[in-house]
Amino acid sequence: MPKRIETVVMHDSTTPVIGSTQKAGNIILTSMDALINQVQANSLWPLTFGLACCAIEMMSTAASRFDISRFGSEAFRATPRQADVMIIAGRVSKKMAPALRQIYDQMPEPKWVISMGACASSGGVYNNYAIVQGADQIVPVDVYVPGCPPSPEALIFGILKLQEKIKRRKYNKVLELKPRTQEDISVESAITREGALNEF
Amino acid sequence: MSFDLISGVVKPLITGFGITAKRLARKKVTVQYPEKRREQYDRTRWRHALVRHDDGLEKCIGCSLCAGACPAKCIYVEAEDNTDENRFSPGERYAVRYEINMIRCIFCGLCQEACPTGAIVLKKDFELANYKREQFIYTKKMLLESKRPE
Numbered sequence: 001m002p003k004r005i006e007t008v009v010m011h012d013s014t015t016p017v018i019g020s021t022q023k024a025g026n027i028i029l030t031s032m033d034a035l036i037n038q039v040q041a042n043s044l045w046p047l048t049f050g051l052a053c054c055a056i057e058m059m060s061t062a063a064s065r066f067d068i069s070r071f072g073s074e075a076f077r078a079t080p081r082q083a084d085v086m087i088i089a090g091r092v093s094k095k096m097a098p099a100l101r102q103i104y105d106q107m108p109e110p111k112w113v114i115s116m117g118a119c120a121s122s123g124g125v126y127n128n129y130a131i132v133q134g135a136d137q138i139v140p141v142d143v144y145v146p147g148c149p150p151s152p153e154a155l156i157f158g159i160l161k162l163q164e165k166i167k168r169r170k171y172n173k174v175l176e177l178k179p180r181t182q183e184d185i186s187v188e189s190a191i192t193r194e195g196a197l198n199e200f
Numbered sequence: 201m202s203f204d205l206i207s208g209v210v211k212p213l214i215t216g217f218g219i220t221a222k223r224l225a226r227k228k229v230t231v232q233y234p235e236k237r238r239e240q241y242d243r244t245r246w247r248h249a250l251v252r253h254d255d256g257l258e259k260c261i262g263c264s265l266c267a268g269a270c271p272a273k274c275i276y277v278e279a280e281d282n283t284d285e286n287r288f289s290p291g292e293r294y295a296v297r298y299e300i301n302m303i304r305c306i307f308c309g310l311c312q313e314a315c316p317t318g319a320i321v322l323k324k325d326f327e328l329a330n331y332k333r334e335q336f337i338y339t340k341k342m343l344l345e346s347k348r349p350e
């Protein structure tokens with residue numbers, strides 16, 4: 001009969017994770033899942049990608065009144081090589097689109113994208129020739145935060161949503177760090193295959 | 201060159217930690233968001249709600265004025281006639297479909313201003329972030345307030 005052992009689960013102050021019982025043979029891998037997820041979820045270093053007015057609220061989220069460092073995201077990085085999550089704050093113009101994609105590609109895996117505000121998520125009021133109608137046409141977006149601009153609390157709620165998503169991940173293979181959905185793959189291959197960026 | 205321990209190390213340390221110590225006694229400014237919420241300002245505008253009259257009928261009469269006023273063009277209204285057996289609103293017509301694309305909405309409140317019956321109201325619920333774009337089409341069912349218990 002397989003022995004049942006309580007899985008080791010780390011806790012953080014905001015979202016408690018309830019331990020589950022697993023078969024003894026799985027204990028190392030499942031606890032590694034939980035451990036890696038906890039570590040990654042609680043030290044999301046954002047990439048400063050302020051493109052318009054939403055960036056002001058993003059800065060305000062980082063300041064002491066709302067204090068994003070309570071969630072381990074205070075280290076705003078100016079280089080994609082050190083960042084985990086790209087917060088697209090503001091409308092993405094078509095001239096900015098190739099740069100945005102390039103910077104996304106330069107970020108090391110695992111990486112996530114938060115699309116902050118109406119403009120970055122869908123184009124917002126700017127339904128015109130100059131603005132990309134949603135950042136998900138260029139990069140796969142994990143969390144959309146509506147608002148114009150989203151208040152710091154709304155952005156923090158978005159970050160918490162992302163943390164929830166990260167904590168739910170399961171690794172099929174040990175080294176496969178970001179299991180991509182079929183949707184992500186189709187978005188990306190559409191971009192590279194048809195050279196969609198060239199038309200911007 | 202001699203190194204002065206007092207003025208070079210101890211004094212700056214005391215000055216620095218002195219500022220920290222003074223700050224400790226001040227009121228804390230950080231809003232502890234997920235646990236505690238700050239009081240929102242009076243004019244804060246977030247998620248919409250379709251409200252009802254006191255007798256339980258919907259205020260919305262399906263006139264589409266809100267959709268016309270919306271700068272983001274994110275409201276979709278489809279109206280239908282009320283009948284005596286099937287009455288949703290006191291007016292002639294009611295909205296069968298009422299949809300707002302929350303991801304395009306800029307929460308400007310112009311729909312609220314344009315509405316002749318005060319049916320659409322922007323409330324203060326800001327926790328709207330989600331994972332998929334389709335999840336942001338808020339249907340009439342999601343927007344309409346539930347009937348008050350008799």
Ligand code: SF4
Nearest residue numbers: 053054090117119148
């Ligand atoms: S959503 Fe509003 S605040 Fe954000 S970039 Fe667009 S116009 Fe500016």
Ligand code: SF4
Nearest residue numbers: 270305306308309311
């Ligand atoms: S708040 Fe403004 S953008 Fe949003 S639905 Fe109303 S009119 Fe449209």
Ligand code: SF4
Nearest residue numbers: 260261263264266315
């Ligand atoms: S919400 Fe108001 S303005 Fe919009 S369709 Fe209903 S009654 Fe007309």
